[in-house]
Amino acid sequence: MNAPQIVTLGCRMNIAESERMRAMLAGERDLVVVNSCAVTGEALRQTRQAIRRARRDHPQARLVVTGCAAEIDRASIGTMDEVDALVANAAKLDPRAWNVPGEAPAMPAARTRAFIAVQNGCDHACTFCVIPQGRGASRSLTVARVLEEVGQHCAAGAQEIVLTGVDLTSWGHDLPNAPRLGTLVQAILDTYPRLCRLRLSSMDGIEIDPLLFDLIAHEARVMPHLHLSLQHGADLILKRMKRRHSRADAVELVSRLKALRPGIAVGADLIAGFPTEDAGHHAENLAIIDALDIVHAHIFPYSPRPGTPAARMPQVAREVVKARAADLRARAAARRTAWLGSLVGETLPVLAERGGTGYAPNYAPVALPEGSTPGTIIDVTPSGLREGLLA
Incomplete structure (x- = not known):
């Protein structure tokens, strides 16, 4: 093999970071990097599977694992026979961690759609989540740094920029004067008037600031696609998850946006079988798909993650968790098919x-x-x- 191979699992943050690693490591040879995920037990299983597959495909290469699994499950991943080394998640974009020159930022490869990680880490403590363990406290790129990266991608031919983050709507809280995400989006649009499309990845709806709301509702270059970090449709489960929004908050947000921009498509993350979830809570979870007209659903069967409060709560039987996840997927698939069908004949x-x-x-x-x-x-x-x- 010649150019380094980057295997990416998990979220859009990892996609954005993999692109930066690909540019940073362009001069390396016989190197495979697995940029891992550990958000659920299934994600960790897929990470292990990807490591073994990468070793089979590249038996002579140096195989390095980074990402959340390399942080959260460092001991078990590090003992796999296929793995030559681990790079800490916080160091994955530092040239020194890879022993490569870092004097000048590498030009990104040409992409039709470019992912830019403008924020990393999380300061919240959702009871089911291990991501703060893997990515640390919330921190933001400055406006100037983001504009520089957007400019590089536009120069390389990107028609669409996707802003990503672990907790995207917390962008700016650690910067001078604590700007909100709407300020960053407005700066990008003003600086690059020829940028055709700006898309936002998963957001916490309760943190959408007034300027950002206005841009999502009215700005044609901000794509009509809202993906919510929703997690559940029942208020009691949301409280036990330590989420900061209620079901009514989500319904109100989507209703206001749809009234102003009727064609906006809603996506959401939903967890099936959270500890203490009963049949009534599950029915509310199913119903939120229709209530919000969710057409881009990411369904996750709950899996206990070590060290999280939810892992110590009364668990739902695994067969019930799987059945409820299947129910959610079927409801979401029906909603999506109907939505796609409504677009037939539209230019x-x-x-x-x-x-x-x-x-x-x-x-x-x-x-x-x-x-x-x-x-x-x-x-x-x-x-x-x-x-x-x-x-």
Whole structure:
């Protein structure tokens, strides 16, 4: 092998960080990096699986693991025979951790969509979550640093910028004068008027500031796609999770946005089978999918993570957790299929990507006409659905 291989698992934060590692390590040879995830027990299993697969595919390469699993499950990951070394999550973007020169920032590779991690870490203490253990306290990139990265990606051909963070809406609280995320979004739009699309990754709805709300509701270049770190539809479970919003908060936020921007597509993270969840709580979790018109759902069966308060709470039987996750997925899939069907016959501006597909502003996946050029925005009028794609 020549160029380093980066294997990415988990969240959009990891995607953004992997791109920066790819640029930083471009001169290295015979290197495989597994940028791991440990948010759930299943994520840790997939990390181990990816490590073994990478070793089989590259038996002579140096295999290094970083990411949350390398932090949270350091002892067990470090003893795997396939692993040559670990790099701490906090050090993964530091050239010194990789023994590579770091005098100048590497130019990012050309991408139609670029992910920029503007915030890292988390100061909250949700009872189910190990991510603060893996990523530490919340910290923000400065506006100037973000604008520099956006400019680099735009110069490399990106048509869409995606802002990511572990707790994205907490961006700025540690900077002078504590700016809010809306200030950063406005600065990007003002500085780069030719940037076609700005998309926001998962957000805590209760932290959306007034300027950010206004931009999501009215600014055409901010994509009509809201993904909420919702986690559950029952107030008692939200309280036991130590979330800071209620069901009513989420319903009100989405209602206000849909009244101002009717085409906005809502996504959400939902956990099935949280400790103490009963049939009534599960019914409320199912109902929130319809109440918020969630069409981009990420469903997670609860798995206890070591050292978290939720792991000490009364657990729901595993077979019940799996069955409830299946219920949520089925409800979400039905909602999504109906939504995609409603877009048939509508002309959509689609950002073409490699592989013959692309995404509309509302993040609907679309099959492209043959010969479409990646990185261009193409008007497509789908006539039906094919394997989950508008086509």
